[in-house]
Amino acid sequence: MVKEQLEEVREHIREACARVGRNPEEVTLIAVSKTKPIPMLQEAYDAGARDFGENKVQELTAKKPELPADIRWHMIGHLQRNKVHQVVGKAVLIHSVDSLRLAQQIEAEAAKQGMGADILLEVNVAREESKFGFFLEEVEEAARTISAFPHVHIRGLMTIAPFVENPEENREIFKKLYQFAVDIGRKNIDNVTMDVLSMGMTGDYQVAIEEGATMVRVGTGIFGAR
Ligand SMILES: *Cc1c(COP(=O)(O)O)cnc(C)c1O
Numbered sequence: 001m002v003k004e005q006l007e008e009v010r011e012h013i014r015e016a017c018a019r020v021g022r023n024p025e026e027v028t029l030i031a032v033s034k035t036k037p038i039p040m041l042q043e044a045y046d047a048g049a050r051d052f053g054e055n056k057v058q059e060l061t062a063k064k065p066e067l068p069a070d071i072r073w074h075m076i077g078h079l080q081r082n083k084v085h086q087v088v089g090k091a092v093l094i095h096s097v098d099s100l101r102l103a104q105q106i107e108a109e110a111a112k113q114g115m116g117a118d119i120l121l122e123v124n125v126a127r128e129e130s131k132f133g134f135f136l137e138e139v140e141e142a143a144r145t146i147s148a149f150p151h152v153h154i155r156g157l158m159t160i161a162p163f164v165e166n167p168e169e170n171r172e173i174f175k176k177l178y179q180f181a182v183d184i185g186r187k188n189i190d191n192v193t194m195d196v197l198s199m200g201m202t203g204d205y206q207v208a209i210e211e212g213a214t215m216v217r218v219g220t221g222i223f224g225a226r
Contacts, residue, residue, distance in 0.1 A: 002040055003047040005222050006031070009205075013216070016209040027209055030074050032201075032219030034059060035226045038066050044222060045071065053095075053217050057083040064090060076158075076198075076217055078132050081105040089113050095158040095198050095217075098122045098132040103146045110151035117151055120158040120198055123180075125173045128162060136180055143184060147191045156196030156214070157181050167204035174199055174211035181212075 009029060017024040032053040033041045041052060045068060052067075054060035055077025064073055075091040081102055087094065088109040097103050097119045110117040121142060124133035134142055143154055159177050161170040177199060185194035200208025202221035209216060220226065 002043040002223060005224070006044055006047045006049060009218055009221050012206055013209060016206040020210045022209070026214055028215045030076070030198075030215055030217045031222050032076065032217050033063070033223060034077075034219065036223045038063060040223055041067055049222075051215075053219075057086050061086050061090060074215075074217075084109050085112075088117050089115060093118045093120065093155065093196070095120045095215075096122045096132070098134065100142055100145060103142075103149065103152055107149040107152045115151070116153055118153050118155050119146075120156050120196060121146075121154060122158045122160075123177060125159050125177050126162050131160060133159065136176070139180070140184060140187070143189055143192050147189050149191075154192045156194050156198065157184075158196075158198035158215075160201070161199065161204055161208075164203070167207045170204045171207050171211060174204075174208045174213065178212035 013027055014024045028051055030051045030053040031044050031049045034055045051072045051074060053074040053076040060073055072092040073090060075087050075094045077096055079096055079102060084105045088106060106117050121139055122133035123139055124131045124135060127135060146152055146154055157177060161173050164170055178197060181194040181197055196215060197213050198215040199213045200216040202218050205216040205218055
C-alpha cells in the first residue's frame with residue numbers, strides 16, 4: 001500500500017511540475033513518517049524513498065539505526081534547545097529553526113562536533129497564533145545575525161501553511177514565501193542561500209509546487225492517516 005501511495009504522490013508531483021514547466025528533479029519529496037512503524041518506512045525505502053521527515057527528536061534517533069544508512073533524515077518539528085545535541089549530525093537538514101536562541105544552540109553543538117549544520121528558517125507567513133516561526137518582517141534580521149555563525153548554514157525557508165479545506169486558499173501564502181525567498185536571496189548575505197523552499201503537505205503540496213516549493217513534506221498521502 002505504501003508503495004502505491006508513494007507512486008501516486010510522485011505522479012502528482014510530476015503533474016504539478018508539468019503544469020508550470022518545472023523539472024520534477026527540482027522537487028524533493030520528504031516522506032513524513034512520524035508515528036509510523038519501521039516496516040512501513042522500510043516499505044517506502046524499498047520503493048525508492050530516501051528522504052524521511054520526523055517531528056520528534058526521540059523518534060528520529062530511535063528509527064535511524066533501524067533503517068538503511070543512506071536515508072537522509074529531516075527534522076521538521078519544533079525543536080527544543082535541550083534536544084539539539086541529539087539531532088545535529090543526525091539530521092541532514094533542520095527545517096524548523098524558529099528562534100535565534102535555537103540557532104545559537106545549533107551553532108554551539110555543531111562547533112563542538114566540528115561539523116556544519118544546514119538549517120531552514122521557519123516562517124509563520126499567516127501569523128497564526130498556534131504556530132511557531134518568524135514573522136516575515138523578522139526573517140532578514142535573523143538571517144543576518146545567523147549568517148555570522150560559522151557552523152550554521154541557512155539554506156532557505158520553511159512554512160507550515162494553515163489547515164484549509166481547499167488548497168487554493170494557501171496559494172497566496174506559498175506565492176508570498178517564494179517571492180520573499182527570491183528577495184532575500186538577491187541580498188547576497190554571506191553564508192545564506194535561498195535554494196530550499198520547504199512548503200506543502202498532503203493537502204496542498206501540488207499548489208506549493210506550482211508556487212515554487214523545492215521540498216514537500218508528505219505524511220498522510222504516503223503512509224495513511226495517523
Ligand atoms: C506531520 C507534518 C507534515 C505532514 O503532514 P501530512 O498532512 O500528514 O502530509 C508536514 N510537515 C510537518 C512540519 C509536520 O509536522
